[in-house]
Amino acid sequence: MASTPLIADKTYLRYFWHPVCTLQEFHRDSSGGLRPLGLKLLGQDIVIARLDGKLTAMRDQCAHRHAKLSIGRIKQDGENDRLECPYHGWQYDTQGICRAIPACPDLPIPKKARTDVYDCEVRYDIVWVRLDASYACEIPIFSDWNAPGMKIAVVDSYVWNTSAERRWENFTDFSHFAFVHPGTLYDPAFARPPITRVDRIGGELRFSIEPPRAMLDQLPENSPLGAFNYRCSMPYTVNLEIALYRKPERFVLWTTSSPIDDARCRNFMIIARADDGLPDEIHIDFQKRVLMEDQPIIESQAPHDLSTDELSMATDKVSIQYRKWLRELSLAALAGKSEFEAALYTDVIETARTVQAPVCP
C-alpha cells in the first residue's frame, strides 16, 4: 500500500528563507560573480546573479521561449548590469524586467516580458532566498556569528538523497546516537535517551539534554560531548550549543537543510568554538565522519518524505512535536497571513520543566 505524505501541502515552505549556497561556493561557481549560477529550491529552478553589485535571485526561465537564464551571461548596459538570455539575448534588470529585445529594438517591450524576482540576502557567509515574501519570516538565528572569542568555520554544503525534514529529524534524534555513532558521539552503554521538555519560543523549537559525563572515557578527544542546548528556527535550522564537559568552553554546531525538492536536500554547517589553536579541518573532518555514519541510513528511509504510517514511541518526542508544528504551519499558511504568523510565533511552553537524566539500561 502506498504511504500517505504527512504534510499534504508544502506551499508554506515558500514563505521561509532557505539557504541555496555558501558565499564561497557562489564565488567559485560563478567565476567570482562574472557569470550567473543556476540552483534549485523547492523544485523551482532559480538563478543567482550579481547585478549592480548585489546578489539577485530570479526564476531561471526566460519569458520568451523559456530558456534557462543561468546559462546566459551578465552584460553591462551603461551604468547597469543585465542578465542576458543565452537564446535570443533578451536582457533582464535587477527587478526581472526585460529592458532589451535585440531582434526588434524598435518595438515596445511587452509588459509580460519579465521573470519573477525573489528576496535574496547574504547572512553568515551563506546566500539565502525566499520565494514568497507575503508572510513575515526571519532568516534563522545562528547564535555565535558575532560572538567575541569564537572561531567560525563555514563548511561546504553537501547534498543528501532525502527530504530536509528527515535530515532535521536525524540531527535531533537522541535514540540513534548509541546505534549509529558508538565510539564517535556516544557510548552504547547509554542506549536509553532522556525525554526532554520541548518549547516553542519565537518561531524556534527549543529543548535540551545532558548526556552522561561517564561517556567521556569512551569518546575521542575532539568529540564535543557536553550539555546540549537546541534552538531550532523552523522549519530546518538547528543551533546546537554545547557546554563542553572536557573544558569550560562552548562549542556550537549550526546546521540547516534546504529542500531542493521532496527527495533531495542541500545541507549547510557552521562550526563555532573557542580558539583552540587547531585548524578548522580537525573539527570539519570529525563532523564529516559523523555524517558518513548517518547518511546511508537516512537515505534508506522510504519514502524520503515524512509519511503518516510510521510508528512513534515516547522517546521520539522531539520528532513528534516537530511534525505536529509542521502540520500546523502547513494548514495555517493555507488559511492566511495572520493564521500563519500566529502558528509560527505563538509561544507554547511546557509546564513540566524537569529534564530527566538518562537511565542506564
Ligand code: FES
Ligand atoms: S528564450 Fe530567452 S531570449 Fe528567447
Ligand SMILES: [Fe+2]
Ligand atoms: Fe547522527
